[in-house]
Amino acid sequence: LYLKKRRNVLDQIHSGHFGINKCLEKARQMVWWPGLTEDVKRTVENCTDCLKHRVNITEPLRPSPIPNRPWEIEGADLFVFERQTYLCMQDYFSKFIEMVTLKSMSTETLKHAYWTIFSRQGIPTTVRCDNGTALVSREMQIFAKELGFSIVTSSPHFPQSNGQAERGVEI
Known part of the structure; x- marks a missing residue:
């Protein structure tokens, strides 16, 4: 596919805003070009709607301070x-x-x-x-x-x- 058409195909593949695995599965059923996997990953990871609505289930680790004595x-x-x-x-x-x-x-x-x-x-x-x-x-x-x-x-x-x-x- 021409480079201009790839963008449209990637947008169609990700139109349902599914994750990388679902989009790759859908892409492999429809098209192929060298670097397809990386292009799909990049499209999903950089989707502004997905980034905005993504649930972040992890918080950064902040170790608890180590107490110096019992019952501190x-x-x-x-x-x-x-x-x-x-x-x-x-x-x-x-x-x-x-x-x-x-x-x-x-x-x-x-x-x-x-x-x-x-x-x-x-x-x-x-x-x-x-x-x-x-x-x-x-x-x-x-x-x-x-x-x-x-x-x-x-x-x-x-x-x-x-x-x-x-x-x-x-x-």
Whole structure:
């Protein structure tokens, strides 16, 4: 095919905005020219519509800071097991887990649970958690400020970034 016609053929092949493999399969049924595979790959990879609507399922790796002592950094997560709500806190240094049964999901109940754990282990520097309403409420932010620790949240669509607490819940 002439070079001018190749562009039109590539646009037709990719008109459904399918991925590289589907477009290559379609192209091989219709045409062939030297470098067809590379041309199809380049067309799909540089499609502005595909780039704009592509779902990026990975986040850049940002390693968690390594704590210097036990209970310096804690991961917190809420979970329900057999109709009972629990707070799971896991120490990033020792991997030790503390669980507290919660009577409700209110901020007051959560503050009491934090205080129960802190009275045994000490107040951490940082508590890492997901974006759960009770975990990041204004009252919890004030509570954290009063006690001198920070609350660091994970990305809303990427709870794995609070992997320590998520792993604690799996256990």
